Amino acid sequence: MYRYDEFDSTLVRERVEQFRRQVARRLSGELTEDQFKPLRLMNGLYLQLHAYMLRINIPYGVLSSRQMRTLAHVARTYDRGYGHFTTRQNIQYNWIQLQQVPDALADLAAAEMHGIQSSGNCIRNVTADQYAGVAADEIDDPRVYCEIIRQWSTLHPEFSFLPRKFKIAVTAAPTDRAAVQVHDIGLRMHRNPDGEPGFEVVVGGGQGRTPFIGQTIREWLEPADLLSYLEAILRVYNQDGRRDNMYKSRIKILVHQIGADEFRRRVEAEWAEIRDTALQLPAAEIERIRAHFRGPDFATLSDASDLLEQQALANPGFGAWLKANMAPHRVAGYAIANISLKSLDAPPGDMTAAQMDAVADLADTYSNGEIRVNHRQNLVLPSVAQRDLLPLYERLVELKLATANIGHVSDIIACPGLDYCSLANARSIPIARQINERFQDLDRVHEIGEVTINISGCMNACGHHHVGNIGILGVDKRGEEYYQFTLGGSSGADAALGDRTGPGFSAAEAAPAVEKILQTYLAVRHEGERFLDTYRRVGMQPFKEALYGAA
Amino acid sequence: MPKIVIANTLADGFVAFMREDGTWSPDIGHGAQAATEADAERLLERALQAAAANIVIDPYLIEVAPASADADSDRPRPLEYREYIRAFGPSVAIPT
Numbered sequence: 001m002y003r004y005d006e007f008d009s010t011l012v013r014e015r016v017e018q019f020r021r022q023v024a025r026r027l028s029g030e031l032t033e034d035q036f037k038p039l040r041l042m043n044g045l046y047l048q049l050h051a052y053m054l055r056i057n058i059p060y061g062v063l064s065s066r067q068m069r070t071l072a073h074v075a076r077t078y079d080r081g082y083g084h085f086t087t088r089q090n091i092q093y094n095w096i097q098l099q100q101v102p103d104a105l106a107d108l109a110a111a112e113m114h115g116i117q118s119s120g121n122c123i124r125n126v127t128a129d130q131y132a133g134v135a136a137d138e139i140d141d142p143r144v145y146c147e148i149i150r151q152w153s154t155l156h157p158e159f160s161f162l163p164r165k166f167k168i169a170v171t172a173a174p175t176d177r178a179a180v181q182v183h184d185i186g187l188r189m190h191r192n193p194d195g196e197p198g199f200e201v202v203v204g205g206g207q208g209r210t211p212f213i214g215q216t217i218r219e220w221l222e223p224a225d226l227l228s229y230l231e232a233i234l235r236v237y238n239q240d241g242r243r244d245n246m247y248k249s250r251i252k253i254l255v256h257q258i259g260a261d262e263f264r265r266r267v268e269a270e271w272a273e274i275r276d277t278a279l280q281l282p283a284a285e286i287e288r289i290r291a292h293f294r295g296p297d298f299a300t301l302s303d304a305s306d307l308l309e310q311q312a313l314a315n316p317g318f319g320a321w322l323k324a325n326m327a328p329h330r331v332a333g334y335a336i337a338n339i340s341l342k343s344l345d346a347p348p349g350d351m352t353a354a355q356m357d358a359v360a361d362l363a364d365t366y367s368n369g370e371i372r373v374n375h376r377q378n379l380v381l382p383s384v385a386q387r388d389l390l391p392l393y394e395r396l397v398e399l400k401l402a403t404a405n406i407g408h409v410s411d412i413i414a415c416p417g418l419d420y421c422s423l424a425n426a427r428s429i430p431i432a433r434q435i436n437e438r439f440q441d442l443d444r445v446h447e448i449g450e451v452t453i454n455i456s457g458c459m460n461a462c463g464h465h466h467v468g469n470i471g472i473l474g475v476d477k478r479g480e481e482y483y484q485f486t487l488g489g490s491s492g493a494d495a496a497l498g499d500r501t502g503p504g505f506s507a508a509e510a511a512p513a514v515e516k517i518l519q520t521y522l523a524v525r526h527e528g529e530r531f532l533d534t535y536r537r538v539g540m541q542p543f544k545e546a547l548y549g550a551a
Numbered sequence: 552m553p554k555i556v557i558a559n560t561l562a563d564g565f566v567a568f569m570r571e572d573g574t575w576s577p578d579i580g581h582g583a584q585a586a587t588e589a590d591a592e593r594l595l596e597r598a599l600q601a602a603a604a605n606i607v608i609d610p611y612l613i614e615v616a617p618a619s620a621d622a623d624s625d626r627p628r629p630l631e632y633r634e635y636i637r638a639f640g641p642s643v644a645i646p647t
Contacts (some may be wrong), residue, residue, distance in 0.1 A: 027562060029605040047608065049637050052564035082646040097563040346646035418633060419641035429643045479632065 001062055001370060002147050002292040004112045011155070012109045015116055019043050020102035027099060044115020045101055048422050054096045055118040056108060058373050060128035060146035060170070061089035065360035065369040070111035072356035078104040083356070085341060085349040087413060087464055088167070089127050089373045090118060094420055116154070121162045123153035123234075127169045129177045130374035131336055133293055134382045136328035138173040140189055140197050144290045145226060146170050148281065152227050159234050163241035164249040166234070167206075172197075179375055179491035181205045181214045182467055184251045185233060192220045199226065203233060203263065204255030207461035211497050212252045215260040217267060223286060225271075228279035232271035236263065296368045296383070301333020304386035311390050318393050320442050321404040326389070335386050337367070339379040339396065340403040340411060344436055347429040348414040349377030358399050366392050375464075376413055376452075378406065408445045409453060409518065410436045413464050417457030417474060418481075424457035426474025426481035427507070431455055434511035448518055451531040454489070467491035469532045470517060471498040472510065483510040487517070487543055488535045499540055502548055513547055520546040553617060554591040555582035555627060556598040557637060558610035566637050567607060569598050575607060579638040580618070580626040 004012070019039070026036040040046075044055040056071070063071075071091055075083045078100045079093040086092055096104060108114060117124055126146045133141040149168060153159065159166070171178040172189035180186025186202035198220040205214025221229050237251045240258075255263045312319030327336040339359065341349050351359075363371045363381055366388045372380035384392055396402035405411045412435060415421065417428030432455055439445050454468025458475075465471035471486035483505050486498025505513050518531075520542050525534040535543070556569040557579075567575035568582030576582065585591035591612050598610035613634040615627035629635045636642060 027605075032605075033602075033608050047559060047564060049633070050566055050640065051559070080645055095565075097565075099562045347643055350646045352646050418636060419643055427642060429641075433643065481632070 001064060002059075002143075002289070008112070009109075012112070012114045012116070015043070015114065016102060016105045016109050019105060023098060023102055038120075041119040042116065043101075043105065044118035045096075045098075046119065046422075048094065048420055049418075050420065051095045052098055052101070053420070054093045054101060054104065054115060055086075056091050056093075056113055056115050057118050057125040058089050058091060058113075059150050060126055060132065060143055061130050061373040061375075062132075062143060063371040063373065065363040065371065067111045067113055068356050068360040068363065068371055070108060070113065072353040072360070074104050074107060075356065076353040077107075081354075082346070082350055082352045084347070084416065085351065085373050085377050085379070087375050087377060087415070087462055088125060089130075089375055090125055091373075092416075094416075119165075121164050121166075122160050123156065123162075123166045123168065126150055126153070127167070127178055127183075127375060129171045129173055130372040130380050131177060131327060131382065132172070132372075133295060134329050134331075134334075134336055135173050135175075136330045137175055138189075138330070139191060140172045141290070141293050142170040142172040142178075142187075142189065143293050144286060145172075145187070145189075145199075145223065147289050147292070148226065148286070149230065152230070159238060162234070162238055163243045164246065164251075166237075166251070168230075174493065176491070176493040176495070177374070179464070179467065179495070181495035182207055182211070182464075182491055183214065185230065186214050187226075190220070196222075198222050201229065201233075204252040204260070205495075206250055206252040207464060207466045208250070209247060209459040209461075210250075210253065211461070211466040212256060213495050213497065214252075215255060217260055217264040224281045224283070225275060227281060228275045228277065229267075229271055231274060231279055232267045235270050236266045240266070298331045298334060298383070299385070301331075301385060301387070303332055308386060308389065315390070317397070317402075317404070318390055320446065321393050321396075321402055322389065323446065324404040324408060325406045329383060331383070333386055335384050335389060337381040337384045337389065337392060338374075338406045339381065339401050340405055341378050341401070342405060342411045342432075342436065343400060343403045344433065344440070345400050347416075347419075348412055348432050351379075355399055355401060358395075359401070362392060362395060376411065378411070404442055405445055407450050407452070409448050409451050409514075410439045410445060411452070412436065413452070413454040413468065415456050415463035417455075417463075421457060421462075423460055424474070425476040426457050426483070428455045428457040428463055428474060431472060431474070431483060431507065431510050435514050438511055438515055448522065449530060451518070451521075452490075453514065464491065465489070466497045467495065468498065469535070470514060472514075475504060477504070481507045483507065483513075485513060485517075485547070487540065488532065490532055494532075501540065501544060516546045517543055552614045552630060553584040553586050553627070554594070554612040555579065555584055555615050555629075556594050556610050557582075557613050557629075557634065558598060558602070558607035560607050561605055564608075568638075569594060569601070569610070573597055573601065575601070578626070579615070579629070582615075582627065584615070584617070584627065585612070
C-alpha cells in the first residue's frame, strides 16, 4: 500500500505541532471558541453531545495492520477503549479530551494518519470500493487513482474554502460497492469501445435533505486527464455554487438548477483551458503510484472449494459465514473475507481496542497485513488463502466478529444518532439493535436474503437512509422520536432513492414495521428474487397495506 | 419546572452542570436549580462569565423534573430527550 513520502510526513507532522500550539492558545484563553472552532474542525475535531469527537481519515478505506494497532492504541490511551467506523470509511473517537488531542494526533501521524480535511468545506477523504485491487470483477485498481486524487486535493489552495463539503468516490468494477452515484463526484472506470480503461464521470449525486442521484457529464475520460477534469469541475462549482444558503450550496443543487448539460458545458469550457497543463498525469507517474499497490506475490494455489465444502458440512456456522461474508478474489485459491461489525454486542461500526488489535494480528497472519473499511461500516481482510478461512473464522468467533450477515437484514448501517451526535433528532443505534434482535435466527436471515437497511437519525443522512432498500429516517415529532420509512433505495449500479411509505412509526413500532415489510416480501417474491427486485416489480401497494392496513 | 445550566468543560469537553458556587460538576445532581425566571437568568449570567473565562463552552439552561423518591432516578431529569442523553450518557451500552 501507499507509504508517505518525505513531503507527506513533514506536512502531517508540522500540522500536528501547529495544532498543538493552537490548542495551547485555546486552553490559555488566548483564542476564543469562535476563533478556535474553524481551526479544530480543520483537524477533524468536533464538539458533540457528550464530548469532543475526533474524526480520522482512512484514505479510500485502506489500513495496514500497523495503522489498525495505532487506532487501537488511540482508543485505549485517549478514549474509552473503542472507536466507530463510519459510512465514509473513516473512524471516529467519541470521548477524546481537547488537552490530549495533540498527543493523539502525534501518535496517529507516526502511523501516517491524520484528521486533515475530515471536516470543513473542502475535498474530504476519497472513498473507494473496499475490494479494490483484489476484486475478481474489477478492470483496474481504483486505489491508484484515489491516491493521486488524495495528493492533488490535500491542502489544495484553490479548493480549501469551497461553498460546501465535497466528496469523491471511485470504483473500477461493474458492481458498484462505493455508492459513486450519491457522491459529489463519482468516478466509475469502464472500458471504451476500443477496450481502453477510462472513467465515467458522474456529478451532483448526494443525500442529505435534498437527495439526488448523480448525472453523467462525461461517458469516458482518459486517466491521464483525471486531475485536469476534476479541477475543471471543482472550479465551476467553486465559482458558481451558492454560498448564501448552506442548504443549497452542495454541487448537487448547482447541477440540478442549471441542468447537467449546462454544467457539462461550463466544465468542458474550463477544461479546454487547463487540460494540457501540469495537471496532465504522465503515465510514469501513474505507474509510480501503482507500484505502491502492487501487493504481495500471491502463492500459486488451486481453488479450495472442495475443502471448504467439507468444512462447511462439518461446521454449519462456518458454512453460513462463508456463504454471506466471502467475496471472490481475483487470484485462484484466495478469498476476500468480510468481517461484520453488526451484532448485538456493539452498535453498528463500533469496535473495541482489543478487537482492533486482534484483527491487526489476523491481517498479519492471513491477509498480508492489510485491512479495509467499507462504507457499510464493516471490515475486510482482502486476501485470505481459502485453506485459511476456517482457522480465521474460528478466531473471529472468539472475538465476537464472526456474524454471518454481510448484505443481509441485520447488516444495518446506522449513524451515531441522538446517542452521540449533536445534529441528530432521534436515535439510530437502538432501532438497529431492535431490528437485529428480531433477526437473530441466521436461517431466517439467509432465507430473506440480500437486503439493505440504512438508518439515519436526522435528514443529513449520514446513515444513507435514502439509498437503503429499506430506509429509516429518525425525526422529532413534538418531542417524540418518530421513524419515517422509505422502500426501494439502492446505492449500487442500479442506484435509486427510496419512496416514502407513508406516516412514520414510533420507536416501539419501527422494528415490527420492518418485520411486516419483510413478511410481505416473502409472501410475494418470486423464486430467488431480491427484496429490491420484488419491490420494483410489485411497487409500494402491498407494503403499504401491510404497514397501514387496506385503504 | 426548575432549570439547570448545562455546558461542556473546555479542557476535556465533557458535559458539566453548574453548582451553586459557580464550579462545575459532571453530575446533574450537583447542578444548581433555579426555581424562578429571575434565578435562572442569574445562573445563566454566571455561566456565560465562565464561558468568557474559557472554563466551559456553550452554556445554556435546561428544564428538569426534580428528583423524587418514587421515580427511578434520584437525580433531576431533563425534560428534553436530547438533554437527558447529554446528562446521563448514550442510551446504548459502551462497547467493552
